[in-house]
Amino acid sequence: MKTQVIALGATLLLAAPFATPALADPTGFISIGAGPAGTEIDTGSDTFNLDGYALEALLSGSIMLTPVLGIQGDVQFTSRTLDDSGDDITTNSFDGALHGFYREADKFLVGGFVQIGRDDLSYNSASEGTIDRAYVGGEAQVYFDNLTLYGQAGMQQFDLSSNSPTSIGLNGWFANAEVRYFLTPNLRIEARAGFNTLDFEILSATFDTVTIGAGVEYKLESLPISLFAKYDYSTTSAEALMSDDATVGNHRFLVGARFALGEDSLLDRDRSGASLRPVQGGNGFLETFSGF
Structure with a gap:
């Protein structure tokens, strides 16, 4: 039932921008990427490294309902x-987000969003549990010629379910910041940073990421296609969960x-299109150790 609810919610979130009477035609993009990935587990007394690969697909659509009010939907x-001595540890994540915003072109954007997600965890294709995630928060962008500043902040809730009839809830908050710089209208570089925390009350532990x-x-010139490369790193610490300092x-x-x-261009997307992002969820400890 949880899977069906999340799938239905994600579908409705994505359909919203395209099903609402609007001032202009919708804009958006489909994004597909792949590459190497890895995890380092430091228990305080030992260190383990796991290598593997990652995939990402994102569908985003935005539409203006009035000259200044708009909505955006994302499905990711x-x-x-990861390869664990010949065994596969796999995390498949599904997310749907809906943003509502007020934007003055070439000046600023302010808005709010809701997002739901699920992580399906497996070991050698055998299910080892799920993590249901929910986020609610606010976001803003400020535009300075060829520079964009972007921030998100809000509350998050995780529901951890293993192969047992009970589930565990965790609550916390998150904040993300991003800087985008346009060398030309069709060439963008970006840097981002974030922090989030979850309280694990049953074990009196706190996860900080x-x-x-x-x-x-x-x-590409004269084509509706762009090429991208990006690198992301996260480190999660588990305070009071283990006697030694532990990080993933x-x-x-x-x-x-x-x-x-x-x-028309990447700068056009940034100032008048689908320029908002879904929250990049996840927790190193929960994804690595849940169900194992």
């Missing part, structure tokens, strides 16, 4: 598979392509 799928990332995107670090490097709809 990510997958990561720090994320950093960078990327570049170039749109995750990294991935993706290259791929985006196929645009109704966008």
Whole structure:
């Protein structure tokens, strides 16, 4: 039932921008990327490294309901598979987000969003549990010629379910920041950082996750196609969960392509199109150890 609810919610979130009476035609893009990924587990007394690969697909659509009011919907799928001495540890994640915003072109954007997601965890293709995620928060962008500043913040809730009839809830908050710089209208570089925390009340533990990332995107002339490369790294610490200081670090490097709809340039997307992002969820400890 949970899977059906999340799938239905994601479908409705994506359909919203395209099913609402609007001032202009919708804009958006489809993005597909793949590349190497890895995890480093440091228990305080030992260190383990796991290597693998990651995939990401994102469909985003935006539409203006009035000259200044708009909505955006996102559906995202990510997958990561790690090799554990010949055994596969896989996390498949599905997310749907809906943003509502007020935007004055070339000045600023302010808005809010809701997002739901699920992580399906498996070991050698055998299910080991799920993590249901929910986010609610606010976001803003400020535009300075060829520079964009972007921030998100809000509350998050995780529901961890293993192969047992009970589930465990975790609550916390998150904050993300991003800087985008346009060398030309069709060449963008970006840097981002974030922090989120989750309280695990049953074990009196707190998970703190720090994320950093960078990327570049170039749109081909006269074609609705852009190429991108990006790197993301996160480290999660588990305070009071283990006697020694323990951390889990995750990294991935993706290259791929985006196929645009109704966008003249990358700068055009940033100032008048689908420029908002779904929250990049996840927790290194929960994804690595849940069900194992």
